[in-house]
Amino acid sequence: MSEVVTGDAVVLEVRVAQFPSRTVAVLVDLTVQILVLVVGLISLQWFAAFTDPAMFAAVVIALLVLVMVVYPVTVETASRGRSLGKLLLGLRVVSDDGSPERFRQALFRGLASVVEIWGFFGAPALICALVSQKGKRLGDLFAGTIVISERVPRSRGDAIMMPPPLAAWAASLELSQLPEEVAAAARQYILRWRDLSPQIQYEMGMRIATQVAAYVSPAAPAGVPPHAYLSAVLAERRRRDEARLMRHATPQAPYGGAAPYGGPAPYGGPTPYGGPQPSGGPTPSGGPTPSGGPTPSGGPGPYGGPAPSGPPPAAAGHPAPPPPQGPPVAGPHAPGQETPPQETAGGFAPPQ
Structure with missing residues (x-):
């Protein structure tokens, strides 16, 4: 992976095309x-x-x-950085800032290829690509371009998914101030989250989530x-x-069609990530629940962790007992009875 900085000073991660794939693409074009x-x-x-x-x-x-200049320049300009060989290999030429290749850049690349590929049988292009950190040949250096791979292999474990309940909130996030090193630390935490003990999960998650929250607005619900908050921020980013x-x-359309994060939102109304979710439909944890009903005790909650246990809902026709007044009083609890979780500062819930 390599980083490109756009004209808006936003850092993007792109996968630079590897030397073997570029070589095969060039051979196809030359043929x-x-x-x-x-x-x-x-x-x-x-x-x-x-x-x-x-x-x-x-x-x-x-x-x-x-054949040597007009053909490749015309094809790359019309296809926005793709020749026949690059199309077959899933490659694309883009500017150093990540924008599409322009005619001037395609012209520089085409003129340079006459010398470095046709004139010297590709020797200058080979040497320059091996020396360059981003695999650039002379034409790329003159034109200010880079060849990237659009077919990015990604294992299932490396994919950070958007928690559906946070999709609508994540769409309104301001992420331009989030530093790259903080985002990288959050990603490493999410990828290792299931391998950590519950106490370490919460302590490390709270520390990293607090760092991220200092650069991201609005605040979390x-x-x-913490792990659901960080997953939502990274997936939206x-x-x-x-x-x-x-x-x-x-x-x-950035918000049209099917939801890109795995399913519809569970709140019944339309969200930026998909269509409306009918009341009483399937919840993010799997099984259907009635509208407004709680998740069964002991089952998975809406963010992937265990749902907090508590008293069952009041039966039909009987009013629910009033909530206790005043601050909670510390003291012994009956066997098997758990203390209900308390919210902490910043909107993050403690471990269950």
Whole structure:
């Protein structure tokens, strides 16, 4: 992975194309160009019979310019950074700031390829790509471009999913001030979250969530566990980065269609990540519950952790007992009775 800084001073993570894939893409493009040259030269044999050598040489030079320069420049400009070989390998040429390749940049790349690829059989391009940290050849250095891979392999365990109850809140987040090192620490915590003990999960999560909350607004809803808060922030940040990077390449409505985080929102109304969720439909934890009903005690809660245990809901026709007045009094509890969780500062719920 490499980082590019956009014109809005936003850092994006992109996967730089590897040398083997770029080599195969170049070989595919060269094969197509050589075939066109061979067919063109064979077709010009009849023209040489009734014209003078100077005119024939001019036509041959024009054919070479068309195949070596005009063809790749036109294709890359029209396809926004893709040639035939790059299309087959899932590669794309973009500017150093992540924006689509422009005509001027494609022209610089095409002119440089005449020298470094056709003139010296690719030796300068090979040496420069091996020395460059981002695998740039001379044409990329002159044009200010970089070749990225759009087919990013991602294991299921590395995918940070959006908690559906936080989707609508995450859509309104201000993330431009979040430092990269804080986001990287939050990502490492989320990836290792299930391997930690419950106490370490909460203590480390509270520390990292407090650091993230100092740069992110608005504040988290009350009672949100730290790992769910961090998952929502990172998933929304990644969604915005991908949308910004591919906005010009593949235009699409950022909030239309199916929900990108795994399912509809559980609150009944339309959200930015999907269609409306009917009342009484499936909850994020799996089974259907009646509208407004609590999650069964002991079952998974809406954020992936265990749901807090508590008294069952009042039966139909009988009023619920009034809540206790005043601050909680510390003292012994009956066997099997648990103290209800208390909210902490910042909206994060303690471990259950």
